[in-house]
Amino acid sequence: MLLRVVLSSLLIAYTTALANTMLRTSVGKLSPSTTCFLLCDVQDRFRSIIHHGDSVVSTSNFLLNVAKTLEIPAIGTEQYPKAFGRTCEDVLNIKASDGTSSTRLTLPIYEKKLFSMMTPEVSSHIQTLSPSPTSFVLFGIEAHVCVQQTCLDLLEQGHDVHVVVDGVSSQSPLDRDVALTRMANSGALLTTAQSVAFMLMGSAEHGSFKTVSKMIVEHGKIQNGFHEAARL
Secondary structure (H helix, E strand, O other): OHHHHHHHHHHHHHHHHHHHHHHHHOOOOOOHHHEEEEEEOOEHHHHOOOOOHHHHHHHHHHHHHHHHHOOOOEEEEEEOHHHHOOEOHHHHEEEOOOOOOEEEOOOOEEEEOOOOOOOHHHHHHHHHOOOOOOEEEEEEEOHHHHHHHHHHHHHHOOOEEEEEEEEEEOOOHHHHHHHHHHHHHOOOEEEOHHHHHHHHHOOOOOOOHHHHHHHHHHHHOOOOHHHHHHHO
């Protein structure tokens, strides 16, 4: 009996020490080889009713351009497109390097009725990626419903989740704000689109630094409601 108590105490102490070590060492850095971008339900019917909807669209497009340039996998979903329409075309434009033309991004997009993006189809797609992603960059709508439930599912699976605050929103600013707090309190990492791009490159010596830097400059010229609000 005494031995069992001692062993149980040692196991608890070891588990606590291991958890503390993980908390100290897991700081949420992004690496292109183990990252996946998730585009959540940025659809036509939602655009006009979402708080700063145009900013979500432009930021989503910027992030997908970055993912393509850095050869990072990206997956999208559409919530019941029969009622809410397809992914906004502006989201899927991939700009040419000369900035004068664009093509449509070929992106795996899955229809869903589940609020979370983590449907069996999306989960199966993620399992085919090699190496397996351990970090997910999450953006889209709505922050307090589909984005939040996706985030919590991924956290529960042990993944790092980077929620792009200038790329997520809801119809109500309050719902968005509370959702961001809820996700952060649960372990999500709040970040910005520009921060994601720079972290994934890691250095000005990165082979795509000039290309991505130009994207950042061009994206910065587009009015962003979240950035404007932060200046007030």
